[in-house]
Amino acid sequence: MELVKTSYNKDDVIILLQDVRGRVPVLDTLEREKLNQKGVHYSEMLPLEYVPTEKYMEIYENSLKTLSYETACAVATLSKKIIEKHGKETVIVSLARAGTPIGILVKRYIKYKYGYDVKHYSISIIRGKGIDVKAMNMIIENHKAEDIQFLDGWVGKGAINKVLEEACENLRKSDIRFNRLSSNLAVLSDPASVTNMYGTRQDFLIPSACLNATVSGLVSRTVKLTTMTDDELHGAVYYEEHENVDKSMEFIETVESYFNSVESNYFNPTKAEVDPTFKGIDEVIEIGKKYGVNDINKIKPGVGETTRVLLRRVPYKVLVRKDADHKYLEHILRLCEEKNIPVEEYPFRKYNVCGIIKDVADL
Known part of the structure; x- marks a missing residue:
């Protein structure tokens, strides 16, 4: 079983996904939507990646310039909460794929601010199919459950939190090694007010949300085909055809360039945000x-x-x-x-x- 390739640096993240190129159908948006609403699970097919227009990329580049500082401030706030909870033994487990660049930023900020070189893995969790059990078993072979901090980019309404809670409960029931595993999800933005591990409760734009694979290490959405068992990793593909327009490291390095000037109180919560x-x-x-x-x-x-x-x-x-x-x-x-x-x-x-x-x- 070959792990999927990524354009991220090997020291930034270990992506626990198998390469499924050629095994999963790639369909246009309309066809996927029809199949999805007819009962075909979204994780059994991949979308044609949106190719941004020149105007859209101008907007992305402007967002990267204007919002990377806010992103860095949220990273700093979240990283502080993670270190206060787990200390130097922190193991970041980001939820692929939106969580992966945020996990890299948190890992880098912890190294910058606290001097700890924490481990960072990226794994799949899929609504309706659960967490990647094989990946979790690989992680628990080398780390303690209580050191694991699940992480994602943002919360919408909190659906993934419930999937994670159920998945962790199943892991705790199935294996004593997971007894102290927490399902508390860390995110940069939590406007839904569903977790205490957040960078901000403001519904702000994390620039990486603007793009798909080209800001996520050229890795696709995660896949779990009906033929896959819990004894193998969930899958993904690597979009080598987009290597010439990959923005993954540019996003990481741009946000990182603001680490030395972050403000801990940048996001002042309103009453609605903390209600x-x-x-x-x-x-x-x-x-x-x-x-x-x-x-x-x-x-x-x-x-x-x-x-x-x-x-x-x-x-x-x-x-x-x-x-x-x-x-x-x-x-x-x-x-x-x-x-x-x-x-x-x-x-x-x-x-x-x-x-x-x-x-x-x-x-």
């Missing part, structure tokens, strides 16, 4: 009622999730907060323009933006 009685899922339910969407999985709140929807799925419309800072939404508005997706204002309290997926009957 324990009102969570992101409450706002999602309200949106579902207003727009007649019974399946909340079709409601994708937050800057990161809305970007994903526009890059990978077929949205019905995008809702935006009237007073949202334009620097967080410019790329989203550009994608909506390119794909002819209607944009509507919505009185958000937790989020800046939300994408709603079309029903297959409308495709």
